[in-house]
Amino acid sequence: MPRRKRNAGSSSDGTEDSDFSTDLEHTDSSESDGTSRRSARVTRSSARLSQSSQDSSPVRNLQSFGTEEPAYSTRRVTRSQQQPNPVTPKKYPLRQTRSSGSETEQVVDFSDRGHLTGKHERHFSISGCPLYHNLSADECKAPTERQLRYKEKVAELRKKRNSGLSKEQKEKYMEHRQTYGNTREPLLENLTSEYDLDLFRRAQARASEDLEKLRLQGQITEGSNMIKTIAFGRYELDTWYHSPYPEEYARLGRLYMCEFCLKYMKSQTILRRHMAKCVWKHPPGDEIYRKGSISVFEVDGKKNKIYCQNLCLLAKLFLDHKTLYYDVEPFLFYVMTEADNTGCHLIGYFSKEKNSFLNYNVSCILTMPQYMRQGYGKMLIDFSYLLSKVEEKVGSPERPLSDLGLISYRSYWKEVLLRYLHNFQGKEISIKEISQETAVNPVDIVSTLQALQMLKYWKGKHLVLKRQDLIDEWIAKEAKRSNSNKTMDPSCLKWTPPKGT
Numbered sequence: 001m002p003r004r005k006r007n008a009g010s011s012s013d014g015t016e017d018s019d020f021s022t023d024l025e026h027t028d029s030s031e032s033d034g035t036s037r038r039s040a041r042v043t044r045s046s047a048r049l050s051q052s053s054q055d056s057s058p059v060r061n062l063q064s065f066g067t068e069e070p071a072y073s074t075r076r077v078t079r080s081q082q083q084p085n086p087v088t089p090k091k092y093p094l095r096q097t098r099s100s101g102s103e104t105e106q107v108v109d110f111s112d113r114g115h116l117t118g119k120h121e122r123h124f125s126i127s128g129c130p131l132y133h134n135l136s137a138d139e140c141k142a143p144t145e146r147q148l149r150y151k152e153k154v155a156e157l158r159k160k161r162n163s164g165l166s167k168e169q170k171e172k173y174m175e176h177r178q179t180y181g182n183t184r185e186p187l188l189e190n191l192t193s194e195y196d197l198d199l200f201r202r203a204q205a206r207a208s209e210d211l212e213k214l215r216l217q218g219q220i221t222e223g224s225n226m227i228k229t230i231a232f233g234r235y236e237l238d239t240w241y242h243s244p245y246p247e248e249y250a251r252l253g254r255l256y257m258c259e260f261c262l263k264y265m266k267s268q269t270i271l272r273r274h275m276a277k278c279v280w281k282h283p284p285g286d287e288i289y290r291k292g293s294i295s296v297f298e299v300d301g302k303k304n305k306i307y308c309q310n311l312c313l314l315a316k317l318f319l320d321h322k323t324l325y326y327d328v329e330p331f332l333f334y335v336m337t338e339a340d341n342t343g344c345h346l347i348g349y350f351s352k353e354k355n356s357f358l359n360y361n362v363s364c365i366l367t368m369p370q371y372m373r374q375g376y377g378k379m380l381i382d383f384s385y386l387l388s389k390v391e392e393k394v395g396s397p398e399r400p401l402s403d404l405g406l407i408s409y410r411s412y413w414k415e416v417l418l419r420y421l422h423n424f425q426g427k428e429i430s431i432k433e434i435s436q437e438t439a440v441n442p443v444d445i446v447s448t449l450q451a452l453q454m455l456k457y458w459k460g461k462h463l464v465l466k467r468q469d470l471i472d473e474w475i476a477k478e479a480k481r482s483n484s485n486k487t488m489d490p491s492c493l494k495w496t497p498p499k500g501t
Contacts, residue, residue: 361395
């Protein structure tokens with residue numbers, strides 16, 4: 001077996017060879033091949049960063065071999081075996097953009113010693129360089145004397161806090177709370193240290209001063225709609241009216257809401273964390289209607305109080321005459337949703353009293369702004385009268401109606417009457433019969449007939465005129481909407497009237 005040829009410049013025991021200078025060309029050629037292959041893997045950015053540090057590297061370039069005398073063997077030396085070399089400044093390429101838009105590079109010299117966090121001996125990026133942040137490596141490692149003195153001072157101040165409240169103090173606090181309730185701030189003495197209490201008082205004063213400045217500038221006013229927009233699902237909705245949200249939320253110009261549980265939050269980050277944990281994909285309660293992607297849920301205000309309160313606060317942002325916010329227990333809420341692969345999205349809702357002495361079938365009704373002018377409002381109204389038919393009652397909405405609500409109800413009553421007159425084949429017609437057939441209150445029927453100029457008084461009697469032009473116009477509109485699915489199907493309702501509270 002042929003013996004492997006030993007490289008020139010190294011002996012068997014690892015010492016320098018005397019013939020190193022004579023065989024230098026042969027060694028350089030073999031090493032240059034390996035060096036060229038390794039250097040091909042280096043990217044341009046790493047080559048620029050390492051350009052200034054190549055002079056201190058233990059492995060020299062080919063040109064250095066030709067100009068300097070060899071002082072070491074070709075045996076590989078690990079980093080732990082190297083002698084400590086003086087630290088040379090690193091050069092970080094910084095990109096600067098000119099006014100014309102072109103980019104230039106400015107090389108800044110920084111030492112790689114130290115780290116901004118003080119936890120490492122070296123850094124490899126400009127963001128961790130202490131010199132870039134006008135600090136030294138020693139300043140990053142340990143806190144300054146001023147910081148230590150302040151820390152000790154705070155620790156001493158916080159030690160002065162009392163261990164607990166005495167019986168007399170507790171009685172004093174309870175008496176203050178019972179006397180003033182929520183109209184005054186609770187007593188805060190002896191709850192924490194004087195230092196922390198002073199910090200809290202200063203923060204309160206600064207916040208109130210900033211709020212007063214905004215009011216003086218006219219950006220916010222007392223009783224105005226401070227919440228300008230809400231992030232609701234994939235929509236951003238502009239609000240119309242003021243809603244009595246808690247003061248810490250009412251000050252915000254923008255509110256973030258979970259579209260499934262209706263919880264309101266202060267920031268996008270809190271909403272994102274909530275959505276990662278929220279398990280709700282539809283309203284609470286019983287699903288009593290489903291046709292295609294449209295569903296209606298019956299939610300009891302007594303069983304799901306928080307959800308119903310949040311729903312009322314949301315509705316007040318778009319309703320002017322709504323006064324019910326927190327007393328939701330005597331009401332049932334019927335929430336209409338549209339389902340997709342992510343969950344059931346809120347379209348609108350209406351509420352009704354569990355026991356109404358005036359036979360109101362709707363107390364409050366709302367269609368979300370992103371679903372308006374698409375026929376969902378009439379679907380909610382039609383569904384409320386469908387429930388009245390199942391209960392065998394005559395229903396009417398609670399007054400006063402909002403402007404949009406009045407327009408929607410008048411349009412619905414007109415459609416119901418024209419459909420009834422189109423299908424009616426007799427000669428005499430009665431308001432009572434129309435009311436029993438459609439579950440619409442007779443007062444609403446009369447007001448609609450008067451608005452359509454179909455009710456006349458002649459020879460001491462009231463006559464209902466069957467205006468064929470209005471009926472033909474309605475038939476033409478119905479023909480255009482024949483392919484629309486924005487109608488309620490009574491066969492899809494699975495519901496029995498609740499037996500009181």
